[in-house]
Amino acid sequence: MTAHPAPQHPGRRSSAFSRLLRYGFTDPSAAGRLLQAPELAAVRDDSVLLEALGATADPDLALTALVRLAEAQDEDERQTLLSTLITAKPLRDRLLGVLGASEALGDHLVRHPRDWHSLVTYEAADLHPATPEFEAALAEGVWGEPGRERPRPDALRAAYRRCLLGIAARDVCGTTDLAETAAELADLATATVRAALVIAAEEQPTDAAACRLAVIAMGKCGGRELNYVSDVDVIFVAEARDGTEEPKALQAATRLAGRMMRVCSDVTAEGTIWPVDANLRPEGRNGPLVRTLNSHLAYYERWSKTWEFQALLKARPMAGDAELGKEYVAAVTPLVWQVSERENFVSDVRQMRRRVVENIPAAQVDRELKLGPGGLRDVEFAVQLLQLVHGRSDATLHSPTTLDALSALAAGGYVGREDAKALDAAYCFLRTLEHRIQLYKMRRTHLMPEDEPDLRRLARSMGMRTEPVETLRKEWKWHAREVRRLHEKLFYRPLLDAVAHLEAGGTRLSAKAAGQRLEALGYADPVAALRHLEALASGVTRKAAIQRTLLPVLLAWFADSADPDAGLLNFRKVSDALGKTPWYLRLLRDEGAAAENLARVLSAGRLAPDLLLRAPEAVALLGAKDGLQPRGRAALEQEVLAAVGRAENAEQAVAAARGVRRRELFRTAAADLIGAYGTDGHPAEQDRGHAADVIGGAVSDLTAATIAGALRAAVRDQWGDTLPTRFTVIGMGRFGGHELGYGSDADVLFVHEPREGADEQEAAKAAHAVANEMRRLLQLPSSDPPLPIDADLRPEGKTGPLVRTLSSYAAYYRRWSLVWEAQALLRAEPVAGDAELGERFIELVDPLRYPVEGLGEDAVREIRRLKARMETERLPRGADPTTHTKLGRGGLSDVEWTVQLLQMQHAWAEPGLRTTRTRTALAAARDAGLLATEDAQILDEAWVLASRVRNAVMLVRGRPGDTFPSDARELAAVGRYLGYEEGHVGEMLDDYRRTTRRARAVVETIFYGAS
Known part of the structure; x- marks a missing residue:
């Protein structure tokens, strides 16, 4: 391309420069x-x-392409082009419009200089061509040239681009709207597949004669809403012709289908058209490319997944044997409209929605027009789910086209007309953006560009001339927000309108339709759910109005849990309890985090809601800054002791202490649930371990503070402030190890020492009275969760005295102590009472639990014998040893006994092992070279997982347990807590068994000495 500028006067050049700027040249x-x-x-x-150039999306691009196109013509053709360009406005607008919007189509015109003639005509039939017109155009391009003996795939590509040129011209000039453009693209794809199939049949006539082959359009092509650049999704169905055996017919059909796909997707000198994607077929890419109709039906009836029926919603015959195609669609259509009755319908749909978002690279999520939040997939997902729910009984909703289906949903009253109008506008805007982005290079992409020139061209192609880039960004973000808002509203607002009998706004559903929607969204008892909604949202009070604002999004969060019914019921109970409290609904309305946090907590199990319902004002914690951060032991003990000091008697004092414990248990459980809920995939192992440490520490600190309060109350009620003996409480087991779970007992030892001058018998009597009173007070019937005190690890167990003096402990341990008692003392740590006496007890037991020179062989054998006996005798009858978290294979006992054996053998020489905490000791053993890094990691992973499962069971069921629940909903809730998507409980159990099996292998080697 050459240019020969003529000399110009400086003033004229400046004037021309300004003029070109005004026309939009950069x-x-x-x-x-x-x-x-x-x-x-x-x-x-x-x-x-x-x-005309200034009216294009990119005047610079359009002018450059025009010069190249003019250069590519011979002299006569160039004059014809230019004169027609000036005199014929339709050609001028169409040609320059395409050149300013699509660099790729400009290149096509340069390669095929005479193709500009296809834009000259402006007849009525040209405005809205359909499949027959495109078939005729493609046939002329492929078979119509003189002397053509056989079709060439690159001739099909050139003819396809020539047709595409007309579609793009009508699009950028506004002659067709989005729906018409998308339909034309789908019709062109249909015509192209038909032409490719004819080419394949001409090349392979024997195969064509052996079978009937139908091509079924799927996805956007099936819905006649195709993009400029997109895979064309298809399914192949075939039958044998008379005289051909079925296996041979299927082989012939497979060869024919494969060749057809290559005709479209192979790269030639003309580039490629698009890939034909058959991965929506049964079994995906692992299944046969072609099946018979009966084979398809057998698969759909036995093996198909929910998403496959959702995909079949858009199936339509496209090419090949028309009758066979119609038979296929007629056979699968009833299956599509029965899918919402499947037991796993809701969980499957949720999984698909989550998977879409999870697969977006983090760097692209804010630029995704299709898959990101507020993108096209949100619209399509919402429309399709509503179709599948209500299409069971309303055939008017059976359209495969998104916008037509949305219109039918509005006409049927399933979506408000204003909402449908807003969603239609947002969808058209986003799809048009997607089209114009793809049109530029004719490349498949759904990402908003980042460079300023690309954004400017894109904005101008959308008709934005004033501050185009900023205007584009604002409109895009506004439409994305609208899509997210309406996506949430579509499912839930009509439900409220149905039960609240609103006179204006929204959509009215019948109670039956509302119940169907609730059922499809996962509510097991839609009648009860409607009753709760009516109680919450009916009426004209301000409270009901705020509830109607809150409930759509709350219902969405409930539906995304393992037990939506429980979430809604618990929300009603909390709302009833706090209904007259002015701050409650304001908090939920104005603090988005508080509402979402509450929904997650109320629908994730029984423990946290039960704690909250006993003191609903704790809802405030969910919206307060740092409201879910656990409080330290010092702060907790200070609050508890202050509450005890204000109480009139011991019962009231401990009731106050237990009230603090209830609130703090709720704080910890809520933070745990909110942190675990909706995790993208499985949390990193260090995050799991950190969560287990935080929970164990928080519950242990809370238990210590509560026991300190009970001790103060027991002493004050009978002895005032001076007990005739010094008294301390030693935490044992998981309590001493800062590893308590939500359902753990508090293992303790009670130690006392008579004060100077006190009578020893009176001191002992007082110590026993205090210990017994503490236990009584902490287990008084109450609405608060009990705190069982277990002192069975004391010398002589249940038959020994409940409290001993320090010297009595010393005498017993010196004369009678068994190896298991020394092992139990590894977790001993003072938790309440006289701190100095507690430290002296620790000094007493340190030589016992960390024996100098370690353990002898006899002691090691005894520990192994006790462990083996425990495995045999203590595992509950009928319990599965592969999933019992405490005593099962690779569970807590396996890991803890292994770590404790290493402590007793080596802590005398390795100070890092002198700790009551399992994970800290495990890390110290690794650092000291006593455990291989991989073995330590395996044991740590198993211990953390078993601890999390026990916590999950308590959170979900409201009572402790060492095995996975048998109830399906409870099991699903445990899975959600552990980071598994609904429907993946089998994967959760497999992961647990695999993790603990590996841990057991390490235990066999390290603990039992197996080689």
Whole structure:
């Protein structure tokens, strides 16, 4: 391309420069040189041309392409092009519009200089061509040239691009709207597949004669809403012709289908058309490419997944044997409209929605027009789910086209007309953006560009001329927000309108339709759910109005849990309890985090809601800054002791202490649930371990503070502030190890020492009275959760005295102590009472639990014998040893006994092992070289997982347990807590068994000494 600029006066050059800027050229100097090109001599001074260029998306791009196109013509053709360009407005608008919007189609015109003639005609039939017109155009391009003996795939590509040129021209000029453009693209794809199939049949006539082959359009092509650049999704169905055996017919059909796909997707000198994607077929890419109709039906009836029926919603016959295609669609259509009755319908749909978002690279999520939040998939997902729910009984909803289906949903009253109008507008805007982005390079992409020139061209292609880039960004974000808002509203607002009998706004559903929707969204008892909604949202009070604002999104969060019914019921109970409290609904309305946090907590199990319902004002914690951060032991003990000090008697004092414990248990459980809920995949192992440490520490600190309060109350009620003996409480087991779970007992030892001058018998009597009173007070019947105190690890167990003096402990341990008692003392740590006495007890037991020179062989054998006996005798009858978290294979006992054996053998020489905490000791053993890094990691992973499962069971069931629940909903809730999507409980159990099996292998080697 050459240009020969003529000398110009500086003033004229400045004037021309400004003029080109006004027309929208970003590089006026280059544009001026291009306009001086000899190829444009006939039109360079024509203001009509400049105005037309200025109306394009990218005047610089359009002018450059025009010069290239003019250069590609011979002299006569060039003059025809330029004169027609000036005199014929339809050609001018269409040709320059395409050149300014699509660099790829400009390149096509340069390669095929005469194709501009296809844009000259402007007949009525040209405005809205359909499949027959495209078939005729493709046939002329492929078979219509003189002397053509056989079709060439690159001829099909050139003809396809020529047809595409007309579609793009009508699109950018506004002759067709989005729906018409998408339909034309789908019709062109249909015509192209038909032509490719004819080419394949001509090349392989024997195969074509052996079978009937039908091509079924799927996805956007099936819905006649295709993009400029997209895979064309298909399914192949075949039958044998008379005289051909079925296996041979299927082989022939497979060869024919494969060749057809290659005709479309192979790269030639003309590039490629698009890939034909058959992965929506039964079994996906692992299944046979072609099946018979009966084979398809057998698969759908026995093996198909929910998403496959959702995909079949868009199935339509496309090419090949028309009758067979119709038979296929007629056979699968009833299956599509029965899918919402499947037991796993809701969980499958949720999984699919989550998977879409999870698969977006983090760097792209904010630029995704299709898959991101507020993107096209949100619209399509919402429309399709409503179709599947209500299409069971309403055939008017059976359209495969998104916008037509949305219109039918509005007409049927399933979506408000204003909402449907807003969603239609947002969808059209986003799809048009997607089209114009793809049109530029004819590349498949759904990402908003980042470069300023690309954004400017895109904005101008959308008709934005004033501050185009900023205007584009604002409109895009506004439409994305609308999509998210309406996506949430579509499912839930009509439910409220149905039960609250609103007179204006929204959509009215019948109670039956509302119940169907609730059922499809996962509510097991839709009648009860409607009753709760009516109680919450009916009426004209301000409270009901706020509830109607809150409930759509709350219902969405409930439906995304393992037990939506429980979430809604618990929300009603909390709302009833706090209904007259002015801050409650304001908190939920104005603090988005508080509402979501509450929904997650109320629908994730029984423990947290039960705690909350006993003191509903704790809802405030969910919206307060740092409200879910656990409080330290010192702060907790200070609050508890202050509450005890204000109480009139011991019962009231401990009731106050237990009230603090209830609130703090709720704080910890809520934070745990909110942190675990909706995790993208499985949390990283260090995050799991950190969560287990935080929960164990928080519950242990809370238990210690509560026991300190009970001790103060027991002493004050009978002895005032001076007990005749010093008294301390030693935490044992998981309590001493800062590893308590939600359902753990508090293992303790009670130690006392008579004060100077006190009578020893009176001191002992007082110590026993205090210990017994503490236990009584902490287990008084109450609405608060009990705190069982277990002192069975004391010398002589249940038969020994409940409290001993420090010297009595010393005498017993010196004379009678068994190896298991020394092992139990590994977890001993003072938790309440006289701190100095507690430290002296620790000094007493340190030589016992950390024996100098370690353990002898006899002691090691005894520990192994006790462990083996425990495995045999203590596992509950009928319990599955592969999933019992405490005593099962690779569970807590296995890991803890292994770590404790290493402590007793080596802590005398390795100070890092002198700790009551399992994970800390495990890390110290690894650092000391006593455990291989991989073995330590395996044991740590198993211990953390078993601890989390026990916590999950308590959170979900409201009572402790060492095995996975048998109830399906409870099991699903445990899975959600552990980070598994609904429907993946089998994967959760497999992961647990695999993790603990590996841990057991380490235990066999390290603990039992197996080689």
